[in-house]
Amino acid sequence: MDDIVVIGAGQAGASLVAKLRKLGFEGKITLIGEEPALPYERPPLSKAYLMGDVGQERLYLRPASFYQENNIEVITGQPVDMIDRGGKEVILGDRRIPYDKLALTTGSIPRxxxxxxxxxxxxxxxxxxxxxxxxxxxxxxxxxxxxxxxxxxxxxxxxxxxxxxxxxxxxxxxxxxxxxxxxxxxxxxxxxxxxxxxxxxxxxxxxxxxxxxxxxxxxxxxxxxxxxxxxxxxxGIGIAPAIALAEACELVIENGIRTDAQGRTSDEDIWSAGDCASFPYKGGRIRLESVQNAIDQAECVAENMLGAGKEYVPYPWFWSDQYDCKLQIAGLSTGYDRIVTRGSGWATSFWYFKGDQFLAVDSMNDARSYMVGKRLLEMGKNPDPEAIANPETELKTLLKA
CATH class of the missing domain: 3.50.50.60 (FAD/NAD(P)-binding domain)
Structure with missing residues (x-):
């Protein structure tokens, strides 16, 4: 049975090790994180946590008992010094951790x-x-x-x-x-x-x-x-993929750690997921910075580390809370040439099109537009822009058109 080591104890790393156990993997799993805390949610940091509305314990993705019960060794507060690809070892100070398969979920660093x-x-x-x-x-x-x-x-x-x-x-x-x-x-x-x-x-x-x-x-x-x-x-001037370890061990870098569609890097025994990974998408390459991508991509990589051979196809969505306003975004708006507006004032949504192709929707306090837009993208449908702009249109009818 293989030993699997995961470097990066954020959303992607935590999702990956949990998925491995859910899929029945019985080998040794080691999750390594630089920070002293267990894996936690980052989005509330700039909102509820900073406001004092939630404490640190409520940020944890899973309690310590989960990792103990699932025989996952979690090493916190220790940065990895280097990856020895030849010897297939991860080096932390005077400790050397062997691996058969390694995943890099190192996330990103703020500029x-x-x-x-x-x-x-x-x-x-x-x-x-x-x-x-x-x-x-x-x-x-x-x-x-x-x-x-x-x-x-x-x-x-x-x-x-x-x-x-x-x-x-x-x-x-x-x-x-x-x-x-x-x-x-x-x-x-x-x-x-x-x-x-x-x-x-x-x-x-x-x-x-x-x-x-x-x-x-x-x-x-x-x-x-x-x-x-x-x-x-x-x-708040952006983030950059955390690629120092990958660069040091000479993995291929291309706007992040370059992977194939399954999440495998230029080393067949090393995989990557989350903010740090760039992967094929619609004829090009993309790197997504979101909780949804960290979870979905990491779970797909977990399957592929166990031999599933499954290509990762993202359906991106994002959100932002500011004051009492909830912004929900589905899709990627890159390349749009037309905006269609639905609603006005507090509850508004902006729908992005490239020609007739529906790309994305920004929804402010309008959960229905977000949910319908997200579903349309998943179905590959291109709704009628005029119908969207018409306040009399029942949005659900677009799903059946």
Whole structure:
């Protein structure tokens, strides 16, 4: 019976080892994570956990007893030093863990501001780990001044929590509009209006020249020369795949750890899933950063590590909670040339098309549009844009058209 080692104890790693046991694998399983905590959910970090609405125990994907009962060794708080592909061993300090099959679910790392512009000053944070949020939470107090660098979903979620905490909040975004990389102008307009109504100062087309301070950050000089007083800086300028281990052992890298459609890397005994993995998709390659992908891809890889020979076909979906607004996204909008709007005001959805092909839907407080759109994508159907825009259309009828 093979020994399987999984490096990366996030959503993908936890899903992969659980699936192996569910499929009846009886060999030794070792799950290795850098952080001291058991595998936990990351999305609530920038929302409910930062607000203090949920404690750490409620973030755990599974209790410690699950791993014990399923004979899964979980090693926490220990980064892997290297992978010895020739000897088929994972090296942690003076410990060498043999493997027959290895999975890399190392996830992603947040991009940071350069130290040269003050990115290493105390009071400057990214939002990726429990430790990040535990360190910033004491600064989230009424009257404090927060600068959010980056107008993507992570930045806007952090801005919402800061504002709900009574802080003065400024968001700076270098691009012409917030959410420019991931959403339509219509979706950007919706969330700009939402944050502005809540009292957030959004500066688009504005960069950060430098941060200033000594023992703690005290100010930010913007690209136009204006200096803002700040008490805390939240950096949300994207993430990068965590590929250092894969690079060091000379696996093929292509916008992440390159895998085939089954999740196998350039080494036939090493697999990969989650944020760090790039895989074939519609004639190209893609890397998806979402909880849904981490779970689905990891479970597919678990099957394939046991010989299923199954290609991974994603049906992407995402979500974001900001104030009382729930955004749900189904599909990938890349390449769209037309937006169809359904509804208005608080409950609105934007449907993305490329010609007649339906690509994705952004749904704000409109669960029905999200669910129908998601189902249409899974069925491969292209709904009539005019029917979507017509408020008299019962959306469920589109599933039967």
């Amino acid at each position: 940071k501001l350069p130290a040269a512009i003050g990115g290493d000053l105390p009071g400057v944070f990214t939002v990726r780990t429990l430790a990040d949020v535990d360190a910033m939470e004491p600064l989230f107090r009424e009257g404090k001044r927060a600068l959010v660098v980056g107008g993507g979903y992570i930045g806007l979620e952090a801005a919402a929590v800061a504002r709900k905490s009574g802080m003065e909040v400024t968001v700076v975004e270098m691009a012409d509009r917030i959410l420019q990389r991931v959403a339509s102008p219509e979706t950007s307009d919706y969330f700009r209006a939402l944050h502005t109504e809540k009292g957030v100062d959004i500066r688009e087309g504005t960069g950060l020249q430098k941060l200033v301070g000594g023992d703690h950050v005290t100010g930010a000089v913007l690209s136009h020369g204006e200096e803002l007083p700040v008490d805390v800086v939240i950096v």
